[in-house]
Amino acid sequence: MIWNRVLDHQRQLQYLKQLAKVPQKAPVLLFAGPSGVGKKLVAIGWAQALLCAEKDAPCGKCRHCLRVDSGNHPDVLRFQSEEGSTVKLEQARDLSQRAWMKPYEASRKVIVVDDFEKLTSQAANALLKTLEEPPEETYFVLLTSQVGAVLPTIISRAKVIHFGRLSQASLLKLKPDLPQWAIDTQLGSLDDVGLIADPKFKQTFELATKALKSLWTYRTYDAFTQLGELSEEKNLALFTVRVWLLQIRSALVGKIETVKTQTVALEKLSTGDLLKLSQLVVRLEQDIQSHINRSLAFEKFWLDTQSIQKGMSSS
Numbered sequence: 513m514i515w516n517r518v519l520d521h522q523r524q525l526q527y528l529k530q531l532a533k534v535p536q537k538a539p540v541l542l543f544a545g546p547s548g549v550g551k552k553l554v555a556i557g558w559a560q561a562l563l564c565a566e567k568d569a570p571c572g573k574c575r576h577c578l579r580v581d582s583g584n585h586p587d588v589l590r591f592q593s594e595e596g597s598t599v600k601l602e603q604a605r606d607l608s609q610r611a612w613m614k615p616y617e618a619s620r621k622v623i624v625v626d627d628f629e630k631l632t633s634q635a636a637n638a639l640l641k642t643l644e645e646p647p648e649e650t651y652f653v654l655l656t657s658q659v660g661a662v663l664p665t666i667i668s669r670a671k672v673i674h675f676g677r678l679s680q681a682s683l684l685k686l687k688p689d690l691p692q693w694a695i696d697t698q699l700g701s702l703d704d705v706g707l708i709a710d711p712k713f714k715q716t717f718e719l720a721t722k723a724l725k726s727l728w729t730y731r732t733y734d735a736f737t738q739l740g741e742l743s744e745e746k747n748l749a750l751f752t753v754r755v756w757l758l759q760i761r762s763a764l765v766g767k768i769e770t771v772k773t774q775t776v777a778l779e780k781l782s783t784g785d786l787l788k789l790s791q792l793v794v795r796l797e798q799d800i801q802s803h804i805n806r807s808l809a810f811e812k813f814w815l816d817t818q819s820i821q822k823g824m825s826s827s
């Protein structure tokens with residue numbers, strides 16, 4: 513059974529197992545969550561549950577289950593946009609037409625649409641009618657890592673199931689040779705693991721750690737140079753934010769548990785200041801996500817942290 517290979521997400525699987533008894537209650541599912549955490553595997557498992565011929569579905573052994581598992585069941589349609597491109601109107605129309613065709617072999621048909629946020633609004637609108645009243649025995653699973661980019665009209669027609677990041681234990685099971693810095697960064701998806709191979713992320717981890725300390729050493733020049741470097745690439749800027757939030761959190765936990773943490777400079781801050789700092793980092797993340805000039809966003813962040821430094825000197 514495909515679902516036996518899913519790590520974590522047990523609550524979601526429980527829900528789907530119940531739903532599989534009355535799938536017509538939710539003909540359109542929207543799986544929302546980071547990429548690389550197993551949403552696709554859960555979706556294919558869902559197809560297995562719906563197409564299985566046995567009473568206790570999915571059995572994992574019948575003809576349908578085996579064909580779904582091997583990826584060549586004619587009643588499971590996988591729809592994926594090409595790398596880096598959006599899904600256009602014609603493709604959405606084609607998908608809509610295929611949704612209306614009768615299943616070939618099973619009693620139902622499952623359509624899995626990956627990266628649903630990549631549909632242009634025209635394409636999504638073309639699908640809207642089909643999603644609103646899907647043909648009988650046709651079931652959709654839409655996958656997205658950016659639920660905010662999916663049209664609200666689509667969301668309102670779907671049953672949304674949220675997926676979180678993978679636990680460290682699961683990630684270590686998949687990748688037993690994770691380096692310590694990656695464990696410290698609490699990567700939570702297989703896509704994240706892919707990042708480890710890129711030396712830029714290790715360098716950014718080290719630079720971000722140094723920069724957070726520079727904020728409190730009054731070496732303005734160092735701080736500006738480091739922040740400038742960190743702001744250069746969007747994905748690295750976002751990774752920086754994550755490193756900082758985790759280090760602030762670990763300092764906060766240190767306050768509560770009075771254990772010694774790695775982040776020496778942060779230890780000097782009061783709990784209130786740490787919370788304030790984490791708010792500034794979250795705001796920086798929002799600025800990076802929007803289209804504000806990143807190096808300006810990092811400078812603004814630095815300026816905002818100065819009020820916290822004043823708090824330090826007066827205490």
Ligand SMILES: [Zn+2]
Pocket residue numbers: 563564565566569570571572573574575576577
């Ligand atoms: Zn079966």
